[in-house]
Amino acid sequence: MSKLSILAAALALLACQTAQAVGPFQIYEQALRNDPVFLGAIKERDAGLENRAIGRAGLLPKVGYSYNKGHNNSKVSYLDTVRGTITEKRNYDSYGSSLTLQQPLIDYEAYAxxxxxxxxALFADENFRGKSQELLVRVLSYYTKALFAQDQIDIALAKKKAFEQQFQQNRHMFQQGEGTRTDILEAESRYELATAEEIEARDEQDAALRELAALTGEPNLDVRDLDPLQEDFQSFSLTPANYDTWHEMALSNNPVLASQRQRVEVARYEVERNRAGHLPKLSAYATMRQNESESGNTYNQRYDTNTIGIEVSVPLYAGGGVSASTRQASRSMEQAEYELDGKTRETLIELRRQFSACLSGVSKLRAYQKALTSAEALVVSTKQSILGANGSTSMH
Known part of the structure; x- marks a missing residue:
């Protein structure tokens, strides 16, 4: 096979591997379909959204229908002025049906x-939005941890190779009487430390890959399946660069704070719902009834009755339970307000930390790039020095 054919085959293999590798956003798409935590969050949101319809039901009309039918066997005694006391046995069927419509007119408890x-419902929606963002953070975190661990493994292997060579060189020099046993032990110690670093990095990588596998539903995920991060990435500028703007955006859009504010609203209307136990209720109702022989007094009689009216219910005393429930709900609302303050402080502290990290990250990246360039130049210079020293030794 010609060299050109071999090169073409190698490029084709590389392209195939690159095509099969998955990036972080592909992992995220798989996690949206397979992560059990996120799928559970979807069901939690769907269940929470039903609270809107449940609450609205208390303001809408209620329609009910009842029906009863029975067989009666009774003995009736009555006084006749001519014949005296007369006793009759009655065997008859009876039935009754009722259709009722009731509409609340004034019901503050139902409104609250x-x-x-x-x-x-709003809390469920905001809470789900936060968990969606958490999923993306988890994917990126485990993805970069797996790749970073691979870099650490490669570094540890390079260290082991270098320290092994140093160990062999120091042992050779010791045998020639030009080195010390301390140099041998030091090289051996560094080799063992590099081995420990390799083991630790492999454990970290295994844990990250297992987390990714749990997210995606792919049990045999390997680091070679992950698309490596680009080395020629461009640093970005934080836009906007004003912290106050990010401060306002966090207060307005952060899902954790938004969900906590809705939690406060839930607690506030729970207070109002309990307080409504002291207030009267007014409702309108309409009823259609049909009865036949429903009682002894209506034997062999049928009634068709249509009724429309209003009903007023006024609570007078409930043993102090309404007041106690209202106080309890008030304390829970105050707790939710304090928790909102705490979440706000935590969010703003983290925002400031991330904002500073983004601003300083560009400078740190440039410094690391310069350090890398200097280190590469140092390696070249060191190799040349070693080659020069070996050449001088050979001449002697």
Whole structure:
């Protein structure tokens, strides 16, 4: 086979491997379909959204229908002015049916419960938005950990190779009477430390790959399946570069804070719902009834009755339970408000830390690039020095 054919085959193999490798966003797409934590979050959101309909139901009309049918066997005694006491035995069927429509007109408890349901639905939506972002963070975290661990493994292997060569060289020099046993032990110690670093890096990589496998549902995920990060990436400028703008964006858009604010709203309307236990309720109702022989007094009689009216319910005393429940709900609301303050502080502290890291990251990256260039030049210079020293030794 010609060299050109071999090169073409190698390039084809490389292209095939690159095509099969998956990047972080492909992993994220798989995680959206397979991560059990995220799938559970979807169901949690769907369940939470139903609170809106549950709360609204208390404001809508209620329609009910009832029906009963029975067989009666009774003995009736009555006084007749001519014949005296007369006793009759009656065997008859009876039935009754009722269709009722009721519409709340004034019911503050139902209104507060509806607003609480709306807040619970909004909380479920914001909480799900936060968990969606958490999934992306988890994917990127485990993805970069797996690749970083591979770099650490490669570094550890390079160290082991260098220290092994140093060990062999020091032992040879010791045998020639030009070295010390300390040099041998030092090289051996460094070799063992590099071995420990390799083991630790492999453990970290195994853990990261297992996490990615759990996210994607791919049990046999290998680091070679991951698309390596680009080495020629360009540093970016933080836009906007003003912290105050990011501060306002975090307060307005952060899903953790948004969900916590809805939690406060839920607690607030829970207070109102309990307080409504002191308030009257007014509702309108309409009823259609059909009864036949429903009682002894209506034997062999049928009634068709249509009724429309209003009903007023006024609570007078409930043993102090309403007041106690209201106080309890108020304390829970205050707790939610304090927790919102705590979450806000945590978010802003983390925002400041990440903002500073992004600003300083560009300078740090440039410094690392310069250090890498200097280190590469140092390696070249050191190799030339070693070659020169070996040449001088050979001449002697």
């Amino acid at each position: 419960n509806y607003r609480k349901g709306v807040a619970q």
